[in-house]
Amino acid sequence: MERVKFYALLMFGGVGSRFGWEKPKQFYPIDELSKKTLLEYVVERFVRFEVFDKIVVVSPFEYLSETKELLRIYSSVEITTGGDSREHSVWNGINYLKDVASDDDIIVIHDGARPLVEKSIIEKSIESAQKYGTGITVINAVDTVSYSEDGIKIDKMIPRTKVFLHQTPQTFKYGLIKSCMEKQIDKIHMFTDEASILIASGFEVYYVRGSRTNIKVTTIDDIALVKRYTENS
Incomplete structure (x- = not known):
């Protein structure tokens, strides 16, 4: 039997x-x-984890040449183009692997904007995906949480122990995520992550505990946090 x-x-x-x-x-x-870029830092980190048989970078079409130039030293890294939305881009990446990946292989989907993810989190998400088919990285909410229908007044309080914030990696058996995305392809732009696609397709999704240092770089101010971490690590 061929290994996963x-x-x-x-x-x-x-x-x-x-x-x-x-x-x-x-x-x-x-x-x-x-002058190492965020792109180079994340790719180098994943290469050094020595976990993956193949690493695929999804790039905006208009920056494809620049991405290839920056990553030219990584012969094991392949590059494909993104789509009109986050989930269209994920679908492009999954479809890119269709000729090499089997249904039981594991695909780890990670936001390039989360450069500080630890190898241990990736390994836990892979273990979960091998056991359950899914492994979604989360952290629990620490602030008080309320729900509002109109965004003006509180409709009800939600126990924060029941609220979990999704991060990446989000990890799956390849055949499972591919089939779920195919089912939802006509409305795939409406989803904000892969976990929600599986839920909409009727599957159970399992948590993997993440880390508060696994921050997502959204604004330029977030770079300072990344620099602080990388300088001290």
């Missing part, structure tokens, strides 16, 4: 309009001395 293979899908498919810079956030230098 592990694939990483690194999502850099958006243009990061909220970041507030002249280019998408992945091209921002997070190391002032080496």
Whole structure:
């Protein structure tokens, strides 16, 4: 029997309009001395984890050449283009692997804007996906949480122990995520992550505990947090 293979899908498919810079956030230098970009830092980190049989980077079409140039030294990394939405980009990445991945292989889908993810979280998500088919990285809410229908007044309080915030990686058996996305393809732009696609398709989704250091770079101010961590690690 052929062994299960592990694939990483690194999502850099958006243009990061909220970041507030002249280019998408992945091209921002997070190391002032080496000028290493966020893109290079994340890819190098995943290569050094030595977990994956193949790493695929999803890039905006208009920045495909620049992405290839920055990653040219990583012969094991392949690049494909994103789509009109986050989930269209994920679908492009999943479809890119259709000729090499089997249904029981594991695909780890990770936001390129989360550069500080630890290897241990990735390994836990893979273990969960092998056991249950799914492994969604989450952290629990620590602030008081309320629900409002109109955004003006509180309709009800929600126990924060019951609220979990989704991160990445979101990890699946390849055949499962592919079939669920195919079912939802006509409305795939309406989903904000892969877990919600599986829920809509009628499948159970299991949690993996994440970390508060696994931050998502959304604005240029977040880069300072990443730099602080990388300088101290």
